[in-house]
Amino acid sequence: MHEAALFFSERALLFLMLFVLSTIGVITFSERSKQTKEKSAGFCVRVVGEVEEEALVQLHPGATVADALFSATFTECADPQKIAYDVRLVKDQVVVVPKKGALSIFVTGAVEKEELLTFEEEATFLDLRKKIQLQKSADIKAFFRKRRKLKQGETITIAFQK
Numbered sequence: 001m002h003e004a005a006l007f008f009s010e011r012a013l014l015f016l017m018l019f020v021l022s023t024i025g026v027i028t029f030s031e032r033s034k035q036t037k038e039k040s041a042g043f044c045v046r047v048v049g050e051v052e053e054e055a056l057v058q059l060h061p062g063a064t065v066a067d068a069l070f071s072a073t074f075t076e077c078a079d080p081q082k083i084a085y086d087v088r089l090v091k092d093q094v095v096v097v098p099k100k101g102a103l104s105i106f107v108t109g110a111v112e113k114e115e116l117l118t119f120e121e122e123a124t125f126l127d128l129r130k131k132i133q134l135q136k137s138a139d140i141k142a143f144f145r146k147r148r149k150l151k152q153g154e155t156i157t158i159a160f161q162k
Contacts, residue, residue, distance in 0.1 A: 045089050048116050049097035049104050050078035057095075064088055068095045082152055096153040103150050109158035110138035123150045137161050 042061065045068050048054045052073040059067055066085040074080055079100040089095070098104040102118040105128065112133035119127055125146045134140065139159040150156075 043089075043091035045092070046094045047072055047097070048094060048106055050075045050099050051097050059089060062088060065095055069097070072097070084153075094155045096155070098152055103152050105150050105153075106155045107132055107158065108155060110135045110160045111158050119150060124148065125150070128156065132158075134158060135160075 042059055042063075044056050044058055046054070046056055047068055052075060055072070057068050057071075064085060065083060065087045068089060069083070069085070074097060077099050079098045082098045094106045094108070096104050096106050096116065099118050101121075103121060103123055104116060104118055106114070106116050107128070108114045112135060115132075117128070117131050119131075125143070125148060128150060129143070134143070137160050139161045142159045
């Protein structure tokens with residue numbers, strides 16, 4: 001009788017261990033499936049500047065600027081030689097196709113209007129400030145801490161006050 005009880009408790013313990021392991025396996029599998037779906041879902045970027053039609057482009061993870069511009073048609077004023085085609089993109093990024101002989105900058109955040117602006121080659125943040133309308137909620141102190149030259153194709157996000 002004692003051996004039967006021991007045999008039963010060993011079986012119960014074995015069953016419990018198998019149940020726990022299978023539960024862990026199911027949880028792990030569902031988490032990996034969820035991560036795979038999120039990775040394969042892709043993301044969107046905006047293409048603006050010297051293109052026939054600005055667009056929101058759906059891309060796959062690991063996509064580059066070249067992928068975003070694959071179906072874009074450049075205008076006559078576009079300067080495709082200034083584009084870094086091999087840069088990897090991330091969700092909600094803006095790809096700027098620059099204009100010949102000018103700096104093309106996209107401005108977003110605490111501004112009255114998100115827009116693409118063009119400047120002379122050596123333009124700075126002070127030149128940018130002259131061309132944009134900041135919202136009342138813009139963090140002006142943070143803006144003026146950025147006293148550097150503007151870079152071709154960059155997206156500048158004006159911070160909101162905290």
